[in-house]
Amino acid sequence: MNRLATTVALGIWAGFCGFGSLRLLHEGGLTTELLGQGAGHLLDRLQMPAIGLDRPQAIAFAAILAALAIALGQAIVKIQAQPPGRARAGEPYAAAALSALFAFFAAASLAGSPIAAFFGDGASFTLWIAVSFGALLFDHLMSDEDDPEDEASFRAVLRAIREAEEDAIARRRGSAPHRVAQHRDEKDFR
Numbered sequence: 001m002n003r004l005a006t007t008v009a010l011g012i013w014a015g016f017c018g019f020g021s022l023r024l025l026h027e028g029g030l031t032t033e034l035l036g037q038g039a040g041h042l043l044d045r046l047q048m049p050a051i052g053l054d055r056p057q058a059i060a061f062a063a064i065l066a067a068l069a070i071a072l073g074q075a076i077v078k079i080q081a082q083p084p085g086r087a088r089a090g091e092p093y094a095a096a097a098l099s100a101l102f103a104f105f106a107a108a109s110l111a112g113s114p115i116a117a118f119f120g121d122g123a124s125f126t127l128w129i130a131v132s133f134g135a136l137l138f139d140h141l142m143s144d145e146d147d148p149e150d151e152a153s154f155r156a157v158l159r160a161i162r163e164a165e166e167d168a169i170a171r172r173r174g175s176a177p178h179r180v181a182q183h184r185d186e187k188d189f190r
Helices: 004-027 031-035 037-045 055-081 087-111 114-119 122-142 148-173 177-186
Strands: none
Touching: 004 031, 004 055, 004 087, 004 114, 004 122, 055 087, 055 114, 087 114, 087 122, 114 122
């Protein structure tokens, strides 16, 4: 499994949003209608404190959290389903999903919505979002994926350094330019 830290962080947030959606559906009185008596009884046994939303608000916020859970899951799929060396293509999805989750929290907090209580202490929620971005950055920096453009740029820089070094040596020795070019062609710099 590539990018373990990112995958774990996104998986935890997807679970948080998915369970939060179920919790809000239960608060809105829809779990029995949508999932049957068993799910309603199970969520009753958890004895979670009510957030204090009316039915339309609970359903709307449950839909937002469900969409975020799907987006986070899709980010995991993008990161894991890529062929080796192409997982970077999933990073923008992961960053966008985490940003959307934080934006939802920030909007709810700034608006004074009762759903802000769902996120608990704002400072700890913000900290865990930042840790998740840190996991994304860590995996990005630790990946050993080769990007053809990066490789070409790296080779061009090495070539320029080599040519500057050879020109400096030639000037110091007073060599003819054709000898430096011949010497350059003989070296293998792969």
